Amino acid sequence: MSMTAQSVWSNCLLFIKDNIQPQAYKTWFEPIVAVKLTDNALSIQVPSKFFYEWLEEHYVKILKVSLTKELGEHAKLVYIIKMENTYGNKQPFTEKIPSSNRGALKSQDVDVPLNNKSPELRNPFVIPGIRNVKIESQLNPNYSFENFLEGDSNRLARSAGLAVAAKPGGTSFNPLLIFGGVGLGKTHLAHAIGVDIKDKYPEKTVLYISAEKFTQQYIDSVKKNNRNDFIHFYQIIDVLIIDDVQFLSGKTGTQDVFFHIFNHLHQNGKQVILTSDKAPVDMQDIEQRLLSRFKWGLSAELQHPDFETRVSILKNKLYRDGVEMPDDIIEYVAKNIKTNVRELEGAIISLIAQSSFNKKEITLDLARVIVEKFVKNTKREVSIDYIQKVVSDYFQMDVDTLQSKTRKRHIVQARQLAMFFAKKFTKASLASIGSQIGKRDHATVLHACKTVDNLSSTDKQFRKYVEDITKKLSV
CATH class of the missing domain: 1.10.1750.10 (DnaA protein, C-terminal DNA-binding domain)
Known part of the structure; x- marks a missing residue:
């Protein structure tokens, strides 16, 4: 039976899948496309230069073993890096790199043509006319890993966040997409990662921004005819954190520009962190090419905290505020408010306030009154x-x-x-x-x-x- 590039690569993938972690396989091997087979040389297409370098650094042995099994001792692997250059020239172009010759990798300019010699960088976060190129992170230092308590509902997301903070751009969690319902801590965790990175790597440029603000900045840049400056600004970020990325739904222009910014950052080993109220598979009106990139790294879900985690959150909140409260009252609040962390903390703040303003002792009866009012006045999220x-x-x-x-x-x-x-x-x-x-x-x-x-x-x-x-x- 004659071998094809697809059949050889499929057999290689079966071997690789059995020998590495499922998440690593999904991140680094599913996006690869077998292109052609010439004699003993298999050509595979990878999405970026960064992707190619990661494979060569971490998976070259398993690639060699799997390919040798299929094509014999003289097997060769040729990488084809497909880079999108949609500014002006709509045709994608490729660059071939033999696996055995990493030194042959040439630097290719695939970015937007910019006047990089200009001494002034337009920063969309400062008032026009004021010369200030320093990029403030926009992070909230009060959101840290210390006050983001771990439980079964958030363990994967928190652990991935710690791994990213320890080695931004250097793990397979790129992008890291944190998703879940309202008030479960997505924004808190995103800030915590950024704050930790700034502590560990003060030289890195970290930026937190909501997708809504990003969209508004892009619209302004189009109006003022400085779209290239907008793109260039975001391309120099080392760690980009975009909150509520589902806000990009239906906004094709913003999605297009974010696609190119994302590609540039990913290819250059920069870290992207996203939050969303839903998983990529459930996102509506987001371009497939963008969704596919969201799936390159890890999608980690934050679920509703269980009872033990809710109790820990309340105790931690009270400890930070220097307030003592009997365990039976804490447990009563935790049992009756299950929807999200924000409501949980809101109820305990209301309880402390009522006790303080009315000079009443915090009792179980007072807790019942407060919780009942709080739950009644809060829009119920159906579980x-x-x-x-x-x-x-x-x-x-x-x-x-x-x-x-x-x-x-x-x-x-x-x-x-x-x-x-x-x-x-x-x-x-x-x-x-x-x-x-x-x-x-x-x-x-x-x-x-x-x-x-x-x-x-x-x-x-x-x-x-x-x-x-x-x-x-x-x-």
């Missing part, structure tokens, strides 16, 4: 557990039955409805929804949502189910 209970009660079954593996039609439909409403009423990722509703995968959740949409438009009885449960969840 996946609550949705499962409402759907189970509606169909007169228990939650264990809803989550079970049974394929009985009425139970399957109830489970699909729970998944549908979880996607509709929460900001949880598809993977998180599947995990909490019977340990299913994200593809099952996606199928469930499509099934509910289809049945709602074709089955009158099923449409009534959807309407009834929607009313119950909207109360």
Whole structure:
């Protein structure tokens, strides 16, 4: 049977996948495309110069072993670096580098043509007319790892954040995308990483910015005809932290310019940190080429903190504020406010304030009054557990039955409805929804949502189910 580049590379990937960590495989090998096979030389296309250098530094041995198994001792690997140069010339171009000859790598100018000799750099963070090229990080020093308490709900994201802070641009977590619902600590963690990097590497330029502000700066640069200065400014950042990246949805111009800034930073070993209220797979109206880059590194989810973590957060908050409070009151607050950390801390602040202003002792009765008012005045975020209970009660079954593996039609439909409403009423990722509703995968959740949409438009009885449960969840 004649070998093709694709078949040889597929066999190599099977071997590589068995011998490295899944996240490393996903980050560094899934984006590679086999291009051609000439004699014993396999040409593979990689997304950037940085990508090529990382493979050569960390995976050259496993690449050599896998290729030798397929093509024999005289096997050669040729890298083709595909770089986008969409300013003026729309054609992508490539550069071939033999694996055995790293010294052959030439520097290619793929950036926006700029007048770099100009002594003045336009900084979009300062008032026009004031000469100031110093870039302030825009970080909040109060957000640190010390007061970002670890629990099962955030362990992966926090650990990845510490790894990035220790070696910015030097881990496979680039970009690091932190996602989760409102008030779970995405912004806190992003700032904490930046603050830690500034402490460890004072010479690095770190910048935190919201996606909304980034978009506004880009619009202003287009109006003032200094788009190139805007791009150049962001290309000199060593660690770029963009908060609420989902805000770029539907903004094609901003997405395009961010794509090129991202590529430049990534190719040059700079660190990108992003936060979002949803996983890349759930983002709407974001270009595929940008989404694919979001998936290059690690996507880490922040989930709702469990009871023990909520208690630790409250105790830490009270300790920092120098306030003592009985354990039974702390536990009462933690049991009754489950949605997010911001609400949890808000309730304890309200409790301290009421006690202080009215000169009342902090008692369990006072805590009940405050928590009841606080929960009533706070917009309730429907949880996946609550949705499962409402759907189970509606169909007169228990939650264990809803989550079970049974394929009985009425139970399957109830489970699909729970998944549908979880996607509709929460900001949880598809993977998180599947995990909490019977340990299913994200593809099952996606199928469930499509099934509910289809049945709602074709089955009158099923449409009534959807309407009834929607009313119950909207109360």
